[in-house]
Amino acid sequence: MTTDTAHALGASRTFWELVERRAALTPDRPVLLQDDRTLTFEELRAGAERTAAGLHDLGVRPGTVVAWQLPTRIETVLLAMALARLGAVQSPVIPFYRDREVAFAVRESGAAHFAVPGEWRGFDHTAMAERIEAPGIFEAYDSLPEGNPSALPPPPTTGTDVRWIYWTSGTTSDPKGVLHTDRSLIAGGSCLAHALHLSADDIGSIAFPFAHIGGPDYLVMLLLYGFPAVLFEKFALPDALEGYRKHGVTVAGGSTAFYSMFLAEQRKQPDTKPIPTLRLLAGGGAPKPPEIHHAVVREMGVQLTHGYGMTEVPMITMGSPDDSVDNLATTEGRPPEGMEIRIVDGEVRLRGEAVCQGYLDPAQTAQAFDEDGFLITGDLGRLTPSGHLVLTGRLKDVIIRKGENISAKEIEDLLHRHPAVGDVAVIGLPDPERGERVCAVIEQPPDAPRLSLSAAADYLRAEGLSVHKLPEQLEVVDALPRNETLRKVLKYKLRERYSGTVK
Incomplete structure (x- = not known):
């Protein structure tokens, strides 16, 4: 029944429709856990609607661009869903970015408002926002704007308009603004959710910045399957282990570096599980050496499933717990229905609902897609006869000797x-x-x-x-x-x- 319900919810047209449908099904079930705080699905819906009303009072309307640079907190999720309720365009910015990157993101996105946490981890984000002359600055750390929801316009009914602008990591050039819709993010999150075979009895965890593309990806999974996640505002081991144990986390992860950190904790006391309730590590976003997979399974006694995603396509393939050991160790899993993978001269190209609409810069969009509408990833790989994707490197990582x-x-x-x-x-x-x-x-x-x-x-x-x-x-x-x-x-x-x- 859980799987049938999750697939039905995955057809929601908008993020807000998904929030409402889940809240109607399991209003009193928890969705977000942080320290000693708990937020239920109904509290998420009602709180986001009150915040939407407060934002509306500030002048935020459907299509208004609101940038936010906030840590992984319950308030951040409430703000994101309030903007989804309004049909605003939101541009999340990673909290570790500073003046140059933040000024670029705020300017290029056309933001009319900028939400910041005030002083956070020794850095004054409000002062930075003022230095870069960001418009409509407001703090959204432990309190949010609130108002009367009865004054709100109707929620959006289409999920194919651009409502999210994410930023790729700039290396030697400025970041690129990636354009997403509610439907592209729901499709990406559905890929992750359905592959992992999770249930309402699981307890997940978000130990990475919610401002990352993985934030809404993970939230979709919680909304589809009706289980909660523990939010970590600051993640460092071994300190964070107390939070995992306190809430009985069953699913953890993030990326290969997270696997290695958990493995290092296990090796400190090989006979004692660092998180007794943990049964699954899952993640993506970076290559996974087969030896890391085998070491985690062997030494930690948990399953490890890894996937393939990027800012432009939040989830492309995902390993599943019922895959073979060889496929889990050496591949990135299989794509969901609706994700087409084409290999052209060894390069991975993608087409499907989870693929972004392109970039803020039309010239970058034109270069990113081929004549058949496939996104050119720059990743090298091959498909196995079973349909699993094996990544062999990045095009720019090929060394020509x-x-x-x-x-x-x-x-x-x-x-x-x-x-x-x-x-x-x-x-x-x-x-x-x-x-x-x-x-x-x-x-x-x-x-x-x-x-x-x-x-x-x-x-x-x-x-x-x-x-x-x-x-x-x-x-x-x-x-x-x-x-x-x-x-x-x-x-x-x-x-x-x-x-x-x-x-």
């Missing part, structure tokens, strides 16, 4: 198995003789003996790696540079550090 293409991911997956390697990034560096040379940058586990280039090469050779793919440079770092959302490794920073150029 003496005219031969070398996959950085192939080398990374092998090095991940080495006991002296905690994490690794393989990059190509400019080389006058070879065109590019292979450089492996590694983090080592505590107390591991320092790994030399010759030892790494001997290991890779013994693992069967072709000689022309062996690294010619090895760098050991205390910590690989990562972004603040899903903790993805920023390879461009490594290229800058070791070559002085950006590829």
Whole structure:
């Protein structure tokens, strides 16, 4: 019955319709848990409507652009759903962005209002908003604007208008504004939800910024299947473990870096589960070495399912708990019905309801889609006979050495198995003789003996790696540079550090 209900709810035309339908079904069931606070599905609906009325009093109307830079809190979810109730266009901004990126996002989105948390984690967001001359600044941390819902206009009835502007991570250029609709986000969240086989008895967790595209993705899952999630305003282990244990979390995750952090906690006390109720780790957003999968299952005694998504398409494929061990370890899962995957010259291209409408810049949109309307991802991969997607790397991560293409991911997956390697990034560096040379940058586990280039090469050779793919440079770092959302490794920073150029 839960699955049938979830599929029926997934046909909701708008985010607000989904909120209303779930609240009518299970009004008193919890949806959000944070510290000692609980919000039910009906409280989410009613609170969002009161906030929508308060925003309406501030001048927010259907189509008004409201940017917000807020941490993962109950109030943030209420604000997002209030904007969905109004049919406003919202532009979430990751809380760790500062003046340059925030000014760009606020300006380019055409925001008429900007919600900030005030001073948060030692940084004054209100002062920054004033410095960049953001319009309509208001604080939305522990209280929200409220008003009388009876004065509200009717909620939106179409889910195909652009109502969300997300921002890709800028590397050497400005971020790109990605255009989403209610339906594209519901489709993405449905892919995640249906693949994981969750039930109303589960308790999930959101330990990443709700302002990330994964925020509404996860919220859709809660609304479809009627279970709650614990929100973590600040995530750091081991401190966050108390929250997981207190609420009896059964499903956790985020990305590969999160898996590694949970695994590190498990290894501190191998005979004691860090989260006794945990049965599933799930996530996406970054490559997953097979060895990480096997280590989590073997040492933590939980299932691990991993998927493939991006800001432009929040969920493309997702591993399912009933997949084979080999598929769970070596693939990104299968796409849902309605997601078309086409492989063109080894590159993954996508078409389906979860795909974004393009970018704020029409020129970027024109470059992003092929003549058949498929999004050109820049990822390399292949489909197996069973329909599972195997990612083999990024187009820009292909290292061309003496005219031969070398996959950085192939080398990374092998090095991940080495006991002296905690994490690794393989990059190509400019080389006058070879065109590019292979450089492996590694983090080592505590107390591991320092790994030399010759030892790494001997290991890779013994693992069967072709000689022309062996690294010619090895760098050991205390910590690989990562972004603040899903903790993805920023390879461009490594290229800058070791070559002085950006590829």
